[in-house]
Amino acid sequence: MNPTAFASDPVAAYLFVATMGAVTGSFLSMLVYRLPIILKRQWDRDCREALALPPPEKAETFNIAWPASHCPKCQAPLKIRDNIPLFGFLLLRGRCRHCAAPIPRQYFLIEALTTLAAIVSVAHFGLTPRGAAAFLLSAALIALTFIDMREQILPDVITLPFLWLGLLLNRGDLYASLGSAVLGAALAYLFLWLVFHAFRLATGKEGMGHGDFKLFALAGAWLGWQLLPLILLFASLAGALYGGALILTRRLTRATPMPFGPFLCAATWLALFYGWPLMALYLRSAHG
């Protein structure tokens, strides 16, 4: 679709964009559930190999495409109409057609957020390379957020390719100059690495995982070093507020680890769209 068609029929264009978003969201909701299982099986095999243990019993094939979508409780395969992004969940009213087991609301949430991200990306940047790349980054951040919430991991297979992609895109100054992007990736990683080791030396505890360093480096690679303080500030504030609220409502104790990744993702997403306007606002108020 070219920008002229977009201008002449915005409703059709946004319907197209929303559909793309919903379909991508459907893929992401599957990825969030399957990728950690695939990775854990791989780690299991690697560990056994390193320890010279017998390989695990031959398990049934499990990958991104196999087996087909099914009810997690009764294993009944989903009908095609149940598999339609967003509407499938609504048509079934969130329950399996066969055993009425509730379908996790997370699937619907991921599809809805991805649809929204597609619309926001195009509304903000237009049907341009910047708009398309913004949606791609949004999709990665959504997947990382939900995987980190579920499993407390930020898989390298997502963070590292997207870090490189950010640097490549900024060869054409897509969101930042290449120099700023390279510096951003390196400084972001180094900064969290230093914080991690300082915290560990001071308290004997590990405050975050190495995935957080890579995720922050990804943010630097896409948005440049200038927005890193803003991203870190937002992520820490949001994390502190959320953690504080959970402690107050006694759903979390101080000792329970809380993943930092989702907050870094949310802050990076915000900075992608509003980073520079927010910086300008801050600088203006700082200079009175």
Ligand SMILES: [Zn+2]
């Ligand atoms: Zn079922």
